[in-house]
Amino acid sequence: MVFPFLCRIHSFKFTFHIFLGQDHVHLAGYIADRFEARVKSKDIAIQGSGQRYGLLGRPAYIGTRLDGWAASHDLFRIRASSIDCTARIYAFLRSDSGHRAMLRHSYGTSIPHVNPEGIASVRVPTLSTDLAVKATRVLQLIELADADEEQAIREVEQWVNL
Secondary structure (H helix, E strand, C coil): CCCCCCHHHHHHHHHHHHHHCCCHHHHHHHHHHCCCCCCCCCCEEEEEECCCCCCHHHHEEEHHHHHCCECCCEEEECCCCCHHHHHHHHHHHHHHHHHHHHHCCCCCCCCCECCCHHCCCCCCCCHHHHHHHHHHHHHHHHHHHHHHHHHHHHHHHHHCCC
């Protein structure tokens, strides 16, 4: 899906804030919703363009901390049917084999891209029971690390604001 105005949220935010007198946070949220720019908890976001051995095709797990945040139109969202399936996809795409599989579907020279069809055509292997448990544990650890980071940020902010 194309999100033609997503990169211009700031210009829309300020333009509408000045001319319409609306709350800019509300308006930016409206634009993010209108163009389906929000990420959801348990999504896997895939970078859709960039250098082949840089960010292109690299996955990121969206935990509860980022639930509802707006993200670039250049991030593809993968929503699996279950957390086990999410863990399996994420574990594979984070591996060298998964990244190479993703890169096989890239095109372009200056700024390579992948498209939704290319991402959808990547075959994700079934994991053994042991590996599936470990992959699910990885997602749990990401959530715990995010929660610990949020707590540390709150404590530092409280300390600074004394």
